[in-house]
Amino acid sequence: MLKAATQTVAAVLEARDLWKSFGATTVLQGVSLTLRPGQVLALMGVNGAGKSTLMNILCGAARPDRGVLEIGGRPASLRSPADAHRAGLAMVHQELQLAPELSIAENIFLGRPPTKGLGLVDRSTMNAAAAEHLARLGVSRAPTERVAGLSVAERQLVEIASALATEARVLILDEPTAALSATEAGTLLALIRTLRSQGVAFIFTSHRLDEVFAVATDVMVLRDGRVVRDAPAADLSRADLIRDMVGRGVVEPGGSGTAPRADTRAVRLELAGVTRRGAGLRRSVDGVGVRLHEGEVLGLAGLMGAGRTELLEVVAGVAAEGWTGRMRLGGHDYRPRTPRDAIAAGVAYVTEDRKATGLVLGQSVAANICLASLDRLSRAGWLSGEAAFADDMMRRLSVRAAGPGQPVGELSGGNQQKVVMAKWLARRPDVLLLDEPTRGVDVGAKAAFYELLAQLSATGVSTLLASSDWPELMALSDRILVLRDGRPTALFGRGEATAETLLDYASAGGPVQPDFQRSEAA
Ligand SMILES: Nc1ncnc2c1ncn2[C@@H]1O[C@H](COP(=O)(O)OP(=O)(O)OP(=O)(O)O)[C@@H](O)[C@H]1O
Ligand SMILES: [Mg+2]
Structure with a gap:
């Protein structure tokens, strides 16, 4: 049903036959993908499969050795993330990239703050807009606080807020929930569903497989830089997905139950x-x-x-x-x-x-x-x-x-x-x-x-x-x-x-x- 609705719409992003090597290591080997408005594509693969490399190329942070990118039906040559921004693409990177000495709001609007006459930064507008983005993600911090004082999870959410603030039509999220607890991750997934219904397209990756089935419309699996699966999420079971990623079955760990009762052992x-003491009196x-x-x-x-x-x-x-x-x-x-x-x-x-x-x-x-x-x-x-x-x-x-x-x-x-x-x-x-x-x-x-x-x-x-x-x-x-x-x-x-x-x-x-x-x- 999802598919029928999205299949007829023109692609917002298309990549054909992307290749990339670092020295003697070939990391991407002929990867192609098509992304339509409202699609949430989960990009899956074990550590080192090439997910971040592919995402970096799609958002202009890295150049492919070979291959073609099209955005909104037109060939695109992205030389930088700024080029990608202009084309309506934003990315949240796997490794945090905030400026710790700046405020949350300054980070969210880094490089493109709202201005008033004479090109002066309009701080009150900026802070108000930042507060709105933070609230949507459930972050209870003032936009004027410095990023240096935030936890890793909060920094991650600020990065996501920053991508959302670009109002991009394509959002590329590299492990956005890795640092988040279940509640914060749930808030983010709900937000993805809302934006998706408004036609925003997503490519995201996560090593928490539950999230993939909770929010993805489609799944693409990379193994050693090759696409080994590209299918609607509904067509895949968890076991299929693991087998595709790893190349074999994996028994997922459960409780060992073998540990002796803790209280019998020495302290x-x-x-x-x-x-x-935390910040202030807290x-x-x-x-x-x-x-x-x-x-x-x-x-x-x-x-x-x-x-x-x-x-x-x-x-x-x-x-x-x-x-x-x-x-x-x-x-x-x-x-x-x-x-x-x-x-x-x-x-x-x-x-x-x-x-x-x-x-x-x-x-x-x-x-x-x-x-x-x-x-x-x-x-x-x-x-x-x-x-x-x-x-x-x-x-x-x-x-x-x-x-x-x-x-x-x-x-x-x-x-x-x-x-x-x-x-x-x-x-x-x-x-x-x-x-x-x-x-x-x-x-x-x-x-x-x-x-x-x-x-x-x-x-x-x-x-x-x-x-x-x-x-x-x-x-x-x-x-x-x-x-x-x-x-x-x-x-x-x-x-x-x-x-x-x-x-x-x-x-x-x-x-x-x-x-x-x-x-x-x-
Ligand atoms: N600058 C670089 N120089 C050399 N090798 C690199 C470089 N960047 C990435 N690689 C290699 O490319 C391969 C793919 O890396 P990539 O970061 O795309 O994996 P990934 O699928 O995102 O993995 P993870 O799940 O761990 O984030 C890895 O083997 C990595 O060592
Ligand atoms: Mg990665």
């Missing part, structure tokens, strides 16, 4: 009354108490601003002096002042923002993987150690790169994330802090990561896991602590929580478990 890390973490046992995976659930990252930062030594309360690690008082203190105490922290804190982009994959384990490697004999070590981790997490010597900055987004995980998993820490560890990671590599995490748990590694992917959180966690506005509201054992209950306890105005002990939540 590794204990938090009592941990509180941290507390970003407010009286969190919890015990993490040996080999336990404790999930942290919450919506944007719940304080999950802020809490992990306290344990990771990033918050320095800015917190109160007490922590004990392995039976001793634990008060890390720097990330170095935390690492020395056996705590590893996989951050949410891989570009800012996770990776040295100009350095090789091998160097990045070994970065956190240098002390141990040098004991074992540095050079030979490094290569074998990196090689093993790359294989286990199926990092797709030209070789261990390739600079990390040249890897696809999902493969960069695998390198971040490899770096910390390789260290075999006592306590592992994971913040959105599988953001942008494809379904096959996720399964490998889950397995690796299960192995680590079996050897006694304790994990605090913050993930906005709630099915993932429920599958991996022995227990789940729910945070709301920095405060714990509930603690669930394995199998006790559902997505609905988590959302209920995470949402403003939601319930708090009656027997919940704030200082002794274990």
Whole structure:
């Protein structure tokens, strides 16, 4: 039915036989696509399949080696994203590109602010328009706030607002929901449906397959830079889609259910009354108490601003002096002042923002993987150690790169994330802090990561896991602590929580478990 309505309309965007190579690697091999008004095309493929490369070409951020683009029926030669803007195309990139020192509104209207006489920027119009765009996406921030103070999820939404503000007829969104929690992602998907009904066309990609079936009208699958499927979404099952992407079937992970009951194991890390100041008088973490046992995976659930990252930062030594309360690690008082203190105490922290804190982009994959384990490697004999070590981790997490010597900055987004995980998993820490560890990671590599995490748990590694992917959180966690506005509201054992209950306890105005002990939540 959808199809019949859209098929007769002229294409807004057409690409024919696009090719692209980087050095010896051919990334796109003869890709063609047609996009009509109101279509939502999900571009699918495993990490490194060529999705971002294709999207970058479609929006003028990269040039194909060969091939033709047509916009609105006319041949288009896009030399820059500005050319694409003029032609009615806007893109949200996989890696965040905001200017942190500017305000939200200035970012949304970067390069094309509303003006009044004499070319002066019309600030009040700009701020009012920005506020409107933010409200549509459910962001409760003032347009005058600086981007530097925003969480990764909020930055992502500002980028999306910025694309929407162009009033483009074609929107290209590269993993727009990767950093968002279920509620924020739901708001965005609803907005896509509304705009679609007004004739806006979308190309988007996501590694959360549910979203594809919730919003896509059509699906195109890339494997090794070739189109292996181009079909209406209704014609594909989830299993078909995975097989097309990976080239074989993948068993999606469920709960292992094998972990012994957490309370029988020794306590590794204990938090009592941990509180941290946020902006102004607000507390970003407010009286969190919890015990993490040996080999336990404790999930942290919450919506944007719940304080999950802020809490992990306290344990990771990033918050320095800015917190109160007490922590004990392995039976001793634990008060890390720097990330170095935390690492020395056996705590590893996989951050949410891989570009800012996770990776040295100009350095090789091998160097990045070994970065956190240098002390141990040098004991074992540095050079030979490094290569074998990196090689093993790359294989286990199926990092797709030209070789261990390739600079990390040249890897696809999902493969960069695998390198971040490899770096910390390789260290075999006592306590592992994971913040959105599988953001942008494809379904096959996720399964490998889950397995690796299960192995680590079996050897006694304790994990605090913050993930906005709630099915993932429920599958991996022995227990789940729910945070709301920095405060714990509930603690669930394995199998006790559902997505609905988590959302209920995470949402403003939601319930708090009656027997919940704030200082002794274990
Ligand atoms: N500047 C570059 N130099 C060398 N290789 C590159 C460069 N940019 C991309 N590549 C390679 O092109 C391939 C495709 O990358 P691309 O970013 O398009 O993948 P993707 O499908 O978007 O993956 P992901 O799901 O991880 O985002 C990868 O193997 C990547 O390493
Ligand atoms: Mg990509």
